[in-house]
Amino acid sequence: MRVRHQTDNVEAIVAATIEAMEAVKGKEIVTLDLREITTAVTDYFVICHAASKTQVDAIADKVEELVFEKTHNKPYHVEGRDNTEWILIDFVDVVVHVFLESKRSFYKLEELWADAERIVKEIDE
Numbered sequence: 685m686r687v688r689h690q691t692d693n694v695e696a697i698v699a700a701t702i703e704a705m706e707a708v709k710g711k712e713i714v715t716l717d718l719r720e721i722t723t724a725v726t727d728y729f730v731i732c733h734a735a736s737k738t739q740v741d742a743i744a745d746k747v748e749e750l751v752f753e754k755t756h757n758k759p760y761h762v763e764g765r766d767n768t769e770w771i772l773i774d775f776v777d778v779v780v781h782v783f784l785e786s787k788r789s790f791y792k793l794e795e796l797w798a799d800a801e802r803i804v805k806e807i808d809e
């Protein structure tokens with residue numbers, strides 16, 4: 685049995701992440717539950733995309749801010765801030781992916797983890 689949990693409030697991190705994405709109008713918010721996949725390195729992926737690099741950056745900022753405000757967790761690691769086409773925010777048990785729309789279409793991360801339970805959050809326009 686593998687143990688990979690960093691925090692006791694994984695669901696709170698996911699909820700705060702989704703709330704942050706919604707606040708900055710992230711598109712097609714999807715949560716992938718990876719807990720049943722033995723090769724997964726985390727429990728959840730939370731994914732969204734944005735129309736511009738400015739919005740990608742704003743969503744990532746809001747995710748970090750709101751997760752800390754609500755759960756007192758800071759990211760273990762953040763990647764992609766230099767080009768803001770795909771920002772990855774690693775909270776260990778939850779890994780957040782904020783894509784520029786074209787990069788999300790190109791990398792098709794959800795298809796790579798097709799065995800995961802997929803939870804789609806609908807956003808009112």
